Amino acid sequence: MRAHSVALPLAQQVIDWQSRLGRHDLPWQNTRDPYRVWLSEIMLQQTQVSAVLGYYQRFLHTFPTVQDLARADSDAVMAHWAGLGYYSRARNLHACAKLVVSEHGGEFPRQAERLGQLPGIGRSTAAAIAAFCFGEPAPILDGNVKRVFARVYAIEGWPGEGRVEKQMWQLAQTNMDALVEHTPSEALPDALASYTQGLMDLGATLCTRRKPMCEACPLAAVCQARAQSRVHDLPSPKPAKAVPTRHVVLWLPMQGHAVWLTRRPAQGIWGGLWSPLEQALDSADWPLPAARLESLAQASGFTVQRVLQPVAHAFSHYKLWMLPVVVDARTGEVNEPPELSTTSDQARWFSAAQLDDVGLAAPIKLVLHDLMNTP
Ligand code: SF4
Secondary structure (H helix, E strand, C coil), X not given: CCXXXXXXXXXXXXXXXXHHHCCCCCCCCCCCCHHHHHHHHHHHCCCCHHHHHHHHHHHHHHCCCHHHHHHCCHHHHHHHHCCCCCCHHHHHHHHHHHXXXXXXXXXXXXXXXXXXXXXXXXXHHHHHHHHHHHCCCCCCCCHHHHHHHHHHCCCCCCCCCHHHHHHHHHHHHHHHHHHHHCCCHHHHHHHHHHHHHHHHHHHHHHCCCCCCCHHHCCCCCCCHHHHCCCHHHCCCCCCCCCCCEEEEEEEEEEECCEEEEEECCCCCXXXXXXXXXXXXXXXXXXXXXXXXXXXXXXXXXXXEEEECCCEEEECCCCEEEEEEEEEECCCCCCCCCXXXXXXXXXXXXXXXCHHHHCCECHHHHHHHHHHHHCC
């Protein structure tokens, strides 16, 4: 079936379905405020609605306007994001708010193309904001929509591949053009919002990755994957790649009930968050023999007090094993590492209560929680 023969029914079916059965009561719906829509779109990237709800409300409570967010301290922003993952989103969010205030007088640009030039706003997110808030007929293509298109049009290949993505953007545009062509201009803003939301809802609630509910789907009649009994084969998975494993020691110097942490560099994993001092290990050193640990500690000016349980964390591109080790760091001792005596906004002591106010990656939070709550 050629793409254009599916285009109009697809848009209209999605709108009809969204009006009757789509989601209408999410806290970021029923508003055309670009600050709220933008915040929700960034939080929802790679993250389920259920995980976002609490974060969204707390974030808006503390930073009710783009000006409040632009003025905020980066630690406060990271603390409100901690646990949501993909922390570059939070750093970009903050940078974007500052730019909207400093370069655009506190008003988000109204065109998808200009929105897409702001930090952290990709093409699909820019289109969603422009469609919801400013009535621009810009098509979206997020992960959920890619899955729906891969199935409806039986598109072969991994959607992250350039060739496949390009084909999908063309289909997204074809569907949008058909919608604009067949909708009276006065009805267009509502139709656009309904279509954009409907595509998102369809991918999130019916055309899900594992258990698509085709019998309830408004696109069942035109869905080629369904007609070919290939729903579970599409979209094609990402070509497999071996995931490397890395190993580190997390040094946890303690002084009374305080622990020494450093701020991670802005670039790289957990950028800008607070974390224990880290030492990379050779894979051959894992599991780490006690004598080797002692000599590593000594070389850093530490004395090992207690070894905690290793913790694993899976990133998209590698797996990280961490060995948290509590070390002695009494001030005035001969072996006191010099860097522990100078505090700054990059490295300092934290009490258990202070840990609640700064951004910590979820696995580090667990390690510190165990540490602080073990006598
Ligand atoms: S019919 Fe099934 S596979 Fe096709 S779009 Fe609908 S839910 Fe997805």
